[in-house]
Amino acid sequence: MSVALSIRQARPSTALRSPLGLAISSLSRQPVAMLAMAVVLVVVVLAVGAELIAPFDPASADWSALREAPSRAHLLGTDDLGRDILSRMIYGARASLLASVISVSIAFAIGVPVGLCAGYLGGIVDGVITRFTDAMLAIPALIFAVSLAAFLGPSLINAVIAIGVAAIPVFIRLSRAQAMGVKFEEYVEAAYVVGNPRWRIVLKHIFPNIVPALIVQATLTMAFAVIAEASLSFLGVGQQPPGASWGNMLTTAKNYLEEAPWMAIWPGAAIFLTALSFNLLGDTLQDVLDPRSRPRVAG
Amino acid sequence: MTRFLLQRIGLMIPTIFFVSVIVFSLQQLLPGDPALTMAGDEASPALIAEIRAKYHLDDPLLVRYGKWVAGIAQGDLGISLRTQQTVVQLLTQKIPVTLELATLAMIIALTFGISMGILAAISRGGPMDYVARCIALFGISMPAFWLGILFILLFAVKWRILPASGYVPLTENPLENLRSMIMPATVLGLAVSGVIMRHTRSAMLQVLSNDYVRTARAKGLSETTVIFVHALRNAALPVITLGALEFGQLLSGTVLTETVFSMPGFGKLVVDAVFNRDYAVVQGAVLCTAVVFLLLNLFADLAYAAVNPRLRGR
Numbered sequence: 001m002s003v004a005l006s007i008r009q010a011r012p013s014t015a016l017r018s019p020l021g022l023a024i025s026s027l028s029r030q031p032v033a034m035l036a037m038a039v040v041l042v043v044v045v046l047a048v049g050a051e052l053i054a055p056f057d058p059a060s061a062d063w064s065a066l067r068e069a070p071s072r073a074h075l076l077g078t079d080d081l082g083r084d085i086l087s088r089m090i091y092g093a094r095a096s097l098l099a100s101v102i103s104v105s106i107a108f109a110i111g112v113p114v115g116l117c118a119g120y121l122g123g124i125v126d127g128v129i130t131r132f133t134d135a136m137l138a139i140p141a142l143i144f145a146v147s148l149a150a151f152l153g154p155s156l157i158n159a160v161i162a163i164g165v166a167a168i169p170v171f172i173r174l175s176r177a178q179a180m181g182v183k184f185e186e187y188v189e190a191a192y193v194v195g196n197p198r199w200r201i202v203l204k205h206i207f208p209n210i211v212p213a214l215i216v217q218a219t220l221t222m223a224f225a226v227i228a229e230a231s232l233s234f235l236g237v238g239q240q241p242p243g244a245s246w247g248n249m250l251t252t253a254k255n256y257l258e259e260a261p262w263m264a265i266w267p268g269a270a271i272f273l274t275a276l277s278f279n280l281l282g283d284t285l286q287d288v289l290d291p292r293s294r295p296r297v298a299g
Numbered sequence: 300m301t302r303f304l305l306q307r308i309g310l311m312i313p314t315i316f317f318v319s320v321i322v323f324s325l326q327q328l329l330p331g332d333p334a335l336t337m338a339g340d341e342a343s344p345a346l347i348a349e350i351r352a353k354y355h356l357d358d359p360l361l362v363r364y365g366k367w368v369a370g371i372a373q374g375d376l377g378i379s380l381r382t383q384q385t386v387v388q389l390l391t392q393k394i395p396v397t398l399e400l401a402t403l404a405m406i407i408a409l410t411f412g413i414s415m416g417i418l419a420a421i422s423r424g425g426p427m428d429y430v431a432r433c434i435a436l437f438g439i440s441m442p443a444f445w446l447g448i449l450f451i452l453l454f455a456v457k458w459r460i461l462p463a464s465g466y467v468p469l470t471e472n473p474l475e476n477l478r479s480m481i482m483p484a485t486v487l488g489l490a491v492s493g494v495i496m497r498h499t500r501s502a503m504l505q506v507l508s509n510d511y512v513r514t515a516r517a518k519g520l521s522e523t524t525v526i527f528v529h530a531l532r533n534a535a536l537p538v539i540t541l542g543a544l545e546f547g548q549l550l551s552g553t554v555l556t557e558t559v560f561s562m563p564g565f566g567k568l569v570v571d572a573v574f575n576r577d578y579a580v581v582q583g584a585v586l587c588t589a590v591v592f593l594l595l596n597l598f599a600d601l602a603y604a605a606v607n608p609r610l611r612g613r
Contacts, residue, residue, distance in 0.1 A: 128313075131310070131313040131314050131316075131317055132317045134310075134314040134317070135314050135315075135316075135317030135318040135320075135321060135589070136317075136321065137547075138314065138318055138547075138588075138589040138590075138592045138593050138596075139318065139321065139322075139547075139585055139588060139589045139592075140547035140548065140550050140551040140588060140592070141547075141551060142551035142554060142555075143550060143551055143554060143569060143584075143585060143588055144585070146554060146569060146570070146573055147325060147569070147573065147581045147582075147584075147585050148325065148328070149573075150572075150573035150576070150578075150581055151325045151326070151328040151329055151578070151581075152328055152330075153330065223439075223440060227440075227442050230442055231442065231444065231555055234442075234444050234555070234558075235554070235555070235558060235570055235573075236574065237573060250444065250445060250448060253448070254448055254451075254559070257448070257451060257452050257456050257463075258456055261452055261456070264445075264448050264449070264452060267445075268442065268445030268448065268449070271442045271445060272440055272441055272442060272445065275440040275441075275442070276436065276437065276440035279436055279439060279440050280436065283436070
């Protein structure tokens with residue numbers, strides 16, 4: 001109790017700064033988090049500037065350079081069609097980033113308003129939304145995404161939609177719990193008493209309070225989305241060849257483990273590093289922004 | 300206890316209803332004429348008509364849903380367009396492989412996750428805590444299929460001590476069965492152990508701060524006794540019940556590991572069905588997974604309530 005009290009009392013001083021400013025200033029004091037931030041920035045730069053940075057066309061086959069080991073000409077080697085692996089990795093970053101940004105936006109845009117409504121309105125609305133969320137959570141996220149992608153048809157954008165939809169329940173649960181936590185706070189009741197309409201209370205008084213927890217959850221969901229996009233593309237329902245994704249690069253690599261093991265190393269390492277960085281950032285932000293609750297990671 | 304049980308089952312019914320709605324709705328996402336899409340490219344008009352009749356595609360949506368649910372209630376999940384077997388037959392064929400894989404993986408995950416979690420908790424803030432938390436973070440961020448590929452690269456391609464893929468039934472050759480299971484089970488187990496380690500660590504930390512632990516220490520019990528006899532007993536319970544919730548992650552994992560290691564299990568069935576556009580199989584598999592997950596959840600809750608006196612009285 002005393003801990004909770006001291007956090008509440010501490011609020012006014014931290015509230016002077018925006019959550020983002022607070023996050024950036026405290027991240028900058030943690031070397032590991034800075035490293036994770038750097039990895040994410042590199043991925044962003046590679047994804048945005050792929051055309052300028054990639055040394056080769058990621059789709060152009062070179063029949064005279066099939067499965068060449070890393071060399072000065074091809075820093076990370078070439079694949080089964082003689083395509084430059086480094087260039088494909090750089091374009092693959094685009095698929096990964098696209099997947100994480102868009103799917104998290106979908107989950108956020110649908111999950112947060114629905115969760116807020118459930119938490120603030122309560123009653124039958126809450127009951128129905130909660131049962132529906134339970135139903136969505138009962139279907140393992142990846143299996144749900146695979147089947148959704150299958151019915152929608154295999155493509156990167158459908159895979160991204162599927163990942164976003166699979167991540168919705170986590171955001172519903174989180175915003176619902178947070179909204180329920182603050183709805184009986186005095187300032188919310190005061191806002192109601194002075195005659196604010198409900199939508200305004202939710203938007204102006206409840207939502208700003210749950211932003212820190214949502215930032216943390218969004219970062220952790222980015223990690224989930226990176227792995228999920230790679231997984232779907234690896235299974236063949238995500239990015240379609242000849243388009244490059246770290247996941248579908250591993251699908252081909254698996255057939256040449258004896259002859260060209262390097263094909264399997266780099267894309268996997270990229271997925272792992274990117275997901276690790278998002279998870280590290282999420283954990284650090286958690287400690288800074290929202291130490292009281294631990295959101296669940298979509299599984 | 301009976302009231303608690305009834306309450307939990309009462310909550311499960313609407314959830315199962317929504318699961319069925321979600322799974323049924325998947326079919327509505329098919330672009331164009333579902334009968335044409337389901338039948339495939341070179342289907343005869345007779346087959347298309349048969350599918351239309353089988354799935355009652357000419358009926359209104361609600362009627363179709365009603366007939367679909369009625370079928371399921373009688374154990375009819377549909378027929379695989381690919382193999383012409385019933386979906387129930389297919390599932391019962393494939394599930395033993397996945398059950399063995401998942402059991403082994405869970406044993407690995409619990410052993411590794413719980414011991415790392417205990418180590419982390421008793422050396423809170425120390426180097427061991429740091430190492431354990433790093434391992435957990437690595438486990439959570441590692442794409443299971445890549446770890447699988449790395450294992451194959453190392454143990455099958457480089458050192459040649461384990462088979463790269465395939466599956467030998469337990470009844471045929473137990474030793475070969477184990478050899479074919481080690482890699483996939485470890486990959487799957489490690490993926491889940493990170494989460495279990497985090498649960499164990501926080502459960503242990505909570506228990507270790509209790510008064511009775513301080514009493515146990517104060518009366519001069521050795522640290523080993525305090526941790527393993529007094530603390531772990533209470534910390535293990537939430538961990539094991541939370542472990543049941545990791546079942547979903549485990550099943551998601553089988554989709555990937557079974558594909559990497561070419562194992563003929565549930566996960567491979569789902570992936571193959573997705574590619575063969577065998578929609579009835581996909582729907583059946585998803586429905587089955589969700590129901591098993593909900594039942595496991597229910598059992599975990601009941602087990603928790605059964606041993607937790609504070610819930611028992613309700």
